[in-house]
Amino acid sequence: MxxxxxxxxxxxxxxxxxxxxxxxxxxxxxxxxxxxxxxxxxxxxxxxxxxxxxxxxxxxxxxxxxxxxxxxxxxxxxxxxxxxxxxxxxxxxxxxxxxxxxxxxxxxxxxxxxxxxxxxxxxxxxxxxxxxxxxxxxxxxxxxxxxxxxxxxxxxxxxxxxxxxxxxxxxxxxxxxxxxxxxxxxxxxxxxxxxxxxxxxxxxxxxxxxxxxxxxxxxxxxxxxxxxxxxxxxxxxxxxxxxxxxxxxxxxxFASLIEAELDQHLLHFVGTERYWQRQSEKLAEQWVALVQKTRYLGHEDEWIEGLLPELYDHCIRVYLCNESGIQLSSNYYRESDKAWRREEQYRGANWCWRPYFVPNLVQLNEHRRTIVSRAYTDLDSHAWIRTVSVLAAPGLILLMDLKDSERGVQRL
CATH class of the missing domain: 3.20.20.450 (EAL domain)
Structure with a gap:
């Protein structure tokens, strides 16, 4: 042409x-x-x-x-x-x-x-x-x-x-x-x-x-x-x-308009993440108190069962893994307003392939005992959840899935 x-x-x-x-x-x-x-x-x-x-x-x-x-x-x-x-x-x-x-x-x-x-x-x-x-x-x-x-x-x-x-x-x-x-x-x-x-x-x-x-x-x-x-x-x-x-x-x-919206975004985002961090820290404190009362004899399920009454209503799943991602305990799972159900078939499952597992593992230490994932869709319930990872003891990681009830802009 x-x-x-x-x-x-x-x-x-x-x-x-x-x-x-x-x-x-x-x-x-x-x-x-x-x-x-x-x-x-x-x-x-x-x-x-x-x-x-x-x-x-x-x-x-x-x-x-x-x-x-x-x-x-x-x-x-x-x-x-x-x-x-x-x-x-x-x-x-x-x-x-x-x-x-x-x-x-x-x-x-x-x-x-x-x-x-x-x-x-x-x-x-x-x-x-x-x-x-x-x-x-x-x-x-x-x-x-x-x-x-x-x-x-x-x-x-x-x-x-x-x-x-x-x-x-x-x-x-x-x-x-x-x-x-x-x-x-x-x-x-x-x-x-x-x-x-x-x-x-x-x-x-x-x-x-x-x-x-x-x-x-x-x-x-x-x-x-x-x-x-x-x-x-x-x-x-x-x-x-x-x-x-x-x-x-x-x-x-348009600078002032953009600036104002960015400030709002930061205010909300920081508030949301601080909320989840407080939630995770309370869970970690409960776990530490429980561990101090009991001796670890390899009975992972007994440890978790002692924690269940203290968990938030929006916690739907809890289990214990080692640092290699191998699940040591049963799954403890509940649906809304229902009792906890023990799922023994998950013992031995390897979760190191999950996107949050390895990044969280390398950050957990005695100075940072808890990490919260971003919101994602649960494979079983299809609910939006966050996973709280807690350094339960050297080489042991407690993982708890909590429903993320926020919707729309807030959940991104």
């Missing part, structure tokens, strides 16, 4: 009806700096005070890919020329590209975005290539090879609509993006649906494992922002801050 510029005739399928094609910019705010770190470039048709989104144009499968690309290139050049005029504190630009457009590199032998970098003398580190949602049937290896050309020049890579049908884990694994962009609908659903909550947290864990940052888009309310922060979002965007606009904003214009 021949390179096109903003002076190129636009396709008739665009149907502007006297409107002007214009690049608009929606701000993206960073939690760490509380500043606008960049803008997503979006297509608009403008006529006087009227502004219309061109999203339907790009989603229309009846319009040829050639026409889509021509319009998109005009917008990209507008955005790059605007960025080049800024001498200081250039924001980042998020450029939306469909996988099929990127995949055409082998046919056309050029990457238009990179040619614009050279034309306008823009630092590639200011550009984020945002791979948008699309049912893509091509080779992931070939797509990755083209993405790597952008990456080699210094551009960052983002995957849009993470959690949708098209932005699957296979695409994420192949591309290894710098940013995972998650729609706010996933956040909202996670407030009341445990399945969505688990998936959301898995994306947060995934981002951590591959060295990516989470960007939550579609933030509209203070509640949305609070949940985005709790979900581990480094960046946010949405109508709560601003719609797409023709001009860049002062980078600090």
């Amino acid at each position: 021949n390179e096109c510029s903003s002076s190129l005739l636009l396709p008739k399928t665009l149907d502007l009806d006297g409107e002007t094609l214009a690049a608009f910019y929606q701000p993206i705010i960073a939690m760490d700096t509380r500043r606008i770190m960049g803008y997503e470039v979006l297509a608009r048709a403008v006529k006087g005070d009227s502004v219309r989104s061109l999203g339907p144009f790009f989603c229309n499968e009846q319009i040829s890919e050639e026409d889509h690309i021509i319009v998109d290139r005009v917008l990209r050049e507008q955005a790059f020329s605007k960025l080049a005029l800024m001498e200081k504190e250039q924001p980042m630009l998020f450029i939306n590209l469909k996988p099929s457009w990127i995949y055409r590199y082998e046919e056309i032998g050029e990457l238009y975005t990179l040619s614009l970098l050279d034309k306008y003398g823009i630092d590639p580190k200011r550009i984020v290539i945002e791979i948008t949602e699309e049912s893509f049937q091509g080779s992931m290896e070939r797509l990755r090879s083209v993405v790597d050309i952008y990456r080699a020049r210094g551009c960052l890579i983002a995957i849009d609509d993470v959690g949708s049908g098209f932005s699957n884990t296979d695409r994420i694994a192949h591309i290894q993006p710098n940013l995972l962009k998650i729609d706010i609908h996933m956040i909202k659903k996670s407030a009341t649906h445990d399945g969505y909550f688990g998936v959301l947290r898995s994306f947060s864990d995934l981002a951590e494992q591959i060295g990516a940052s989470i960007l939550i888009e579609g933030v509209e309310t203070r509640e949305d922002l609070a949940r985005a922060i709790q979900a581990g979002a480094r960046y946010v965007q949405g109508f709560m801050f601003a719609r797409a606009e023709p001009a860049f904003r002062e980078s600090t214009c």
Whole structure:
């Protein structure tokens, strides 16, 4: 395809009806700096005070890919020329590209975005290539090879609509993006649906494992922002801050809003963790008092049975392991408002594969006798629980599962 510029005739399928094609910019705010770190470039048709989104144009499968690309290139050049005029504190630009457009590199032998970098003398580190949602049937290896050309020049890579049908884990694994962009609908659903909550947290864990940052888009309310922060979002965007606009904003214009919500998050998070730490310390004290009254003769079940009457109502399981993760006692388990049940079949089970076991083991010592895990779903009851690990004696760890009754934002 021949390179096109903003002076190129636009396709008739665009149907502007006297409107002007214009690049608009929606701000993206960073939690760490509380500043606008960049803008997503979006297509608009403008006529006087009227502004219309061109999203339907790009989603229309009846319009040829050639026409889509021509319009998109005009917008990209507008955005790059605007960025080049800024001498200081250039924001980042998020450029939306469909996988099929990127995949055409082998046919056309050029990457238009990179040619614009050279034309306008823009630092590639200011550009984020945002791979948008699309049912893509091509080779992931070939797509990755083209993405790597952008990456080699210094551009960052983002995957849009993470959690949708098209932005699957296979695409994420192949591309290894710098940013995972998650729609706010996933956040909202996670407030009341445990399945969505688990998936959301898995994306947060995934981002951590591959060295990516989470960007939550579609933030509209203070509640949305609070949940985005709790979900581990480094960046946010949405109508709560601003719609797409023709001009860049002062980078600090949302700083006070972000600061206030971060303060609230810290206050709640610290309060919650202190509560659980107090709970665990009380359990440890009860255990120490019990051990001082009895001699350990290898009768682990007797020790635990002496502790059961002292346990909190929301404690649903307790057992004793050695430092290798081998369970020495029976399980003692109860459902809500029911008596304790001894489950002898768990003796000898090896729990060192549990995510919390080894990290907790290496931290437990005479100066730190208890550790509380973060909330997770119990395999048997499917309730949200936390595991309290107590250094019961040298080489012995008492583990107690307590229901985490908090919901929504508080449980993340």
